[in-house]
Each structure stands twice: as structure tokens, then as C-alpha cells.
Amino acid sequence: MSATARQRGFYRSVWRWHFYAGLLVMPLLLMLALTGAVYLFHDEIEDAVHAPLRFAPQRRADLPLSQLIDAARAAYPGTVTRIDLPSDPRRTAQVFVTPAQGEPLRVFVDPGSARVHGAFVYTRTLVGFADTMHGSLMLGRFGDALVELAACWALLLVATGAYLWWPRERGWRDALWPRWRARGRAFWRSLHASVGAWTAALIVFLVLTGLPWAGVWGELLRAGLQPLGWGYPAEHRHHAAPAPRVGAAVVDAPWTLRDAPLPASHAQHRGHHGGARDVGIDAVARTLAANGLRGDYRLSLPRGADGVYTAVVYPDRPQGQRTVHVDRYSGAVVGDTGFADYGLGAQAVELGVQLHMGRYFGRANQLLMLLPCIGIVVLSASGAWMWWRRRPRGRLGAPPAPAPARLRTVAWIALACGIAFPLLGASLLLVYALDRLLIARVPRWAAFVH
Structure with a gap:
């Protein structure tokens, strides 16, 4: 087989993966883009509506x-x-x-x-609905896994799209700008390619900075940072027995501390007859003020007899983050962690999260993060339109399958990429198996696909 034929076979393989990726996750990506755009301006929307x-x-x-x-x-x-x-x-x-x-x-x-x-x-509320849908589709852990899966497949879409877009015979000008005078599918294809070229890097940034909050990948990332000393501070590991996690007691805890052990209120400060006397929230507020927290914090009340008061300062710039735990019986500070105490990996994640939410440098940050949201909407609409116009009536219209050797090559490449993202790797193997073992071998399915 000539080099040109091999190159064409690989191109068809990448095109087929790009098609499947878009078909599978386009609705979810469209939902993430729209809800993310709403949440970027959550304060402005809530101020106007409420x-x-x-x-x-x-x-x-x-x-x-x-x-x-x-x-x-x-x-x-x-x-x-x-x-x-x-x-x-x-x-x-x-x-x-x-x-x-x-x-x-x-x-x-x-x-x-x-x-x-x-x-x-x-x-x-509009913002609350967008927030919940963006994180878990209102389906709990299952929805969280679907969102993570869609985000990972978006990376595959960008990678395969970049390969398909790369100008080989045409010039860079045609690759970067839509052909405004073109008609029909030629126009939509040029619009799809140029919008993808201008927004791909921002889409990848949104995906990578959002994945730390995902259930599977986020947990693996936190678990990987801790042995390296790049996560939450080592002083949080002083508990002899398994302790509740900060994230279980504090809903909006910083990402870095969600898996950190939660300090406990000490039993020796309880009453002599076994009764517990809480110092009260006003005494806690005075303790926090004495330690530099005089407002603009979220104060979670204790859960259970050994619970603590937890104040979280969560400003637009993560360098000002601070989490303070106060013993409910003595009123003493039993934990005080700031951004400077985080490991390097955790600091990078917290910085990425604030940029992702459009908070770090004000309105300019919001508008910058709005661009990939708009890009995803345009890419989804143009991709769906091109597929609908080119598909044969009554068929899926997938790009033709390459030779098995080429398909195996693409599968190994996809598998290697999926190692870094477990849900992506598992779903890629599933799609590969369906494509290779079911669609390619069952005439009815093959006829429908092609």
C-alpha cells in the first residue's frame, strides 16, 4: 500500500471517530455550553431577577x-x-x-x-437549574459520570477535528476564515472548521479546568496529588481514626480540601454530666473576627455532636481562599488553612477553577470564557446541519469504515489517550467493539450506518 493510500485510510479513520464523538456527545456538550454561559453571569442574572x-x-x-x-x-x-x-x-x-x-x-x-x-x-431558579444541570444533569452520581464522559469525548472531538482541519492543500486563510460567499454544505463546513480553529484551545482549557470537579477523574487527581505533597496540607492527616471529610460537611468547600479530614469538636469541653454546651454562633463570629474574618464568608453550622463550625472565604482570586474550623464547645480555632498552605498541584487547580468560572479578572474573564461556549453552540449546530444534509434517507450516514489495520491503529491511539481519562478509555473500547464486532459484521446494522 502506498504512503498516499495509508494517509487516506488514516484520514477516514479519524473522520469516523470525529463523527461518532460528535454524534454521541453533541447534545450534552450543547447543554454544558448553554448552562455554563448562564452560570458565568450568575450574579448579574440573580441581581436582575431577584x-x-x-x-x-x-x-x-x-x-x-x-x-x-x-x-x-x-x-x-x-x-x-x-x-x-x-x-x-x-x-x-x-x-x-x-x-x-x-x-x-x-x-x-x-x-x-x-x-x-x-x-x-x-x-x-434559572441560575440554580443551570448550576445543577451543568454539574450532574440533576441525576446525582450517574449524571456526574455522563457529564465527565461528555467532557472527555470533547477532547477527542478537538483532537480529531484539529487533524481534519489542518490545511494540507488549501492555504491558512481558507482554514481560518469562513467562506462567506459559499452556499450550502460548503459554507457550513468552512464555518465549522474556522470556528473550531479559533475556539479549540479555549474549549480544551474549559474541559481540563472543569474535570477536577468530576467524580472519577477528580477523585483520581486528588489521590494522585496527595502522595506528592501537592494537595491539601499534611497537617490535616493527624486523625488516628477515619474522620469525616470536609466536603461531606461543607457543601461549597474549596476543591483542595474536599477530601481533607474534618477536625472534630473535643469531648473534654462538654458538660460534666454528658450534656454538650455549644458556645453559640455569636461567640464563633467573634473568634473569626479576632482571626481576621469580619465578613464575606460562608459559615456552616456543626453536624452531629463532634461537628465544628466551618467558615470558608472563597473570593474571586483563589490566593485569598481560607478555611477556618472552630470547636463548637470551646470556641477555639482547630483548623486554619489558606491558599499558601496548598500544594502546587492544588494551587494550579484552584486557579484554573476560578478562570473556568470567569471570576479571576472580572468582566473580561467572563467574556473570554463565553467565547468557547458560543463556539460549542455553533460547532454543534453546524455539525448537526452538515450531517443531516449529507446522510442518505433512512440511514445514519457514518463515514465509511477503513480497513481493519487502519481501524486497529486508531483504536490503539485512542486507547493510549484514554489511559489519562478512565471513562473516556472505557467508552472508547465499547464504541470500538460495537463498530468492529457489531456494525461491521451485521448486514442490517452496516446498511443503516452507511
Whole structure:
């Protein structure tokens, strides 16, 4: 076989993988792009839609936190799990209430007067819906795995798309700009290729900075960073017995500390007769203020008899992150971790997360991350349109299968890439098996595909 024939066979193989990747994950990628675009501007959207809840008259001083919690609980009875304090004196505090029946509420309270402005169920808001769909499709761990799978296949789409796009016979100008005067499929193909060329690097960045939050790959990454000393600080490993994890008690804990052991409130500080006397949230607030936290933090209340108060400072720039644990019986600080205490790998992940969410350098960061979201929408629409127009009636219209030797070569390359992303590797093997053993050998399937 000549070199030209081998090259054409490899090109057809890559084209076939690109087709399958797009067909399988295009709906999920489109959903991730749209929900991600919404969440990029979550503050702006919520300020516009829920302004009466989120804003309060500017105040000179704040009331004790216990008064805010009492006011929220009086208006919406239930168990308070957390309170978020604003840095802006014109904003309300958020009290998280879990009622005896129904979904958890976020109650908005004026820190200066304790007036309750109202409440909502977060997942029923536009931003909350986008947030939950973007992370898990509202399907829990199964949905999280599907999102991770789609993100990994997006990397395969970019890699195969870059190979197909690379200008071999045409010039760079035609490769980088749409052919505006073209008509039909020629125009859509040039638009698809040029948009992909301009947004590919940003799409890869979004995928790689989002994967640390995925269930499988994120857990493996955290587990891999710890032995190298690149994850959460070593002083968190002082527990002789297995301890609850920070992420299990603090919903919005920093990525670095989600698997770190949670400190415990010490039993020797309980009452003499076995009763536990909590120092109270106001004493905890004073302790936090004495340690430099005077507002703009999320304070999670203790869970269980050995639970601790946990304050998380989570600013737009991760260098200001700080997590402080306070013993509920003594009021003493039993844990204090900042960005400087993270390992190098964890610092890189936290920086990537803030860039991913469009928070690190303000509006410019939001607009920059919006570009790949728009790119994914255009790529999905143009790819779907080209497939629909070229497919034979009643058939899938996949690119023709290459010779088995070429298919095996592509499969080995894909398998090597999948080693770094376990879900991608497993799904690639499944698709390869279906393509090689089912579609290629069953005439009915082969006729439908081609």
C-alpha cells in the first residue's frame, strides 16, 4: 500500500471517530455550553431577577448572627445549616434552611435590621437549574459520570477535528476564515472548521479546568496529588481514626480540601454530666473576627455532636481562599488553612477553577470564557446541519469504515489517550467493539450506518 493510500485510510479513520464523538456527545456538550454561559453571569442574572431579595438598605453596623438566624427560622421554620455573609453593605445575608418537609430554602435577611426579604428554592431558579444541570444533569452520581464522559469525548472531538482541519492543500486563510460567499454544505463546513480553529484551545482549557470537579477523574487527581505533597496540607492527616471529610460537611468547600479530614469538636469541653454546651454562633463570629474574618464568608453550622463550625472565604482570586474550623464547645480555632498552605498541584487547580468560572479578572474573564461556549453552540449546530444534509434517507450516514489495520491503529491511539481519562478509555473500547464486532459484521446494522 502506498504512503498516499495509508494517509487516506488514516484520514477516514479519524473522520469516523470525529463523527461518532460528535454524534454521541453533541447534545450534552450543547447543554454544558448553554448552562455554563448562564452560570458565568450568575450574579448579574440573580441581581436582575431577584433584586428585592438580594439587596438591602445600606447599613452602618450588622446585627449578631443569631438574630439573623432566628428571624429566618421564624419566617421559614426548619433546621439552619449555613449562613453566608456579604462583603457589600448593600446586600442581604443568606440563611440556608432545611424545612421538615419540602426542599431546602435560601432565606434572605437584612444584616442591619433582621428583616426577612423572602426565600427561594435554589434549584428552581434559572441560575440554580443551570448550576445543577451543568454539574450532574440533576441525576446525582450517574449524571456526574455522563457529564465527565461528555467532557472527555470533547477532547477527542478537538483532537480529531484539529487533524481534519489542518490545511494540507488549501492555504491558512481558507482554514481560518469562513467562506462567506459559499452556499450550502460548503459554507457550513468552512464555518465549522474556522470556528473550531479559533475556539479549540479555549474549549480544551474549559474541559481540563472543569474535570477536577468530576467524580472519577477528580477523585483520581486528588489521590494522585496527595502522595506528592501537592494537595491539601499534611497537617490535616493527624486523625488516628477515619474522620469525616470536609466536603461531606461543607457543601461549597474549596476543591483542595474536599477530601481533607474534618477536625472534630473535643469531648473534654462538654458538660460534666454528658450534656454538650455549644458556645453559640455569636461567640464563633467573634473568634473569626479576632482571626481576621469580619465578613464575606460562608459559615456552616456543626453536624452531629463532634461537628465544628466551618467558615470558608472563597473570593474571586483563589490566593485569598481560607478555611477556618472552630470547636463548637470551646470556641477555639482547630483548623486554619489558606491558599499558601496548598500544594502546587492544588494551587494550579484552584486557579484554573476560578478562570473556568470567569471570576479571576472580572468582566473580561467572563467574556473570554463565553467565547468557547458560543463556539460549542455553533460547532454543534453546524455539525448537526452538515450531517443531516449529507446522510442518505433512512440511514445514519457514518463515514465509511477503513480497513481493519487502519481501524486497529486508531483504536490503539485512542486507547493510549484514554489511559489519562478512565471513562473516556472505557467508552472508547465499547464504541470500538460495537463498530468492529457489531456494525461491521451485521448486514442490517452496516446498511443503516452507511
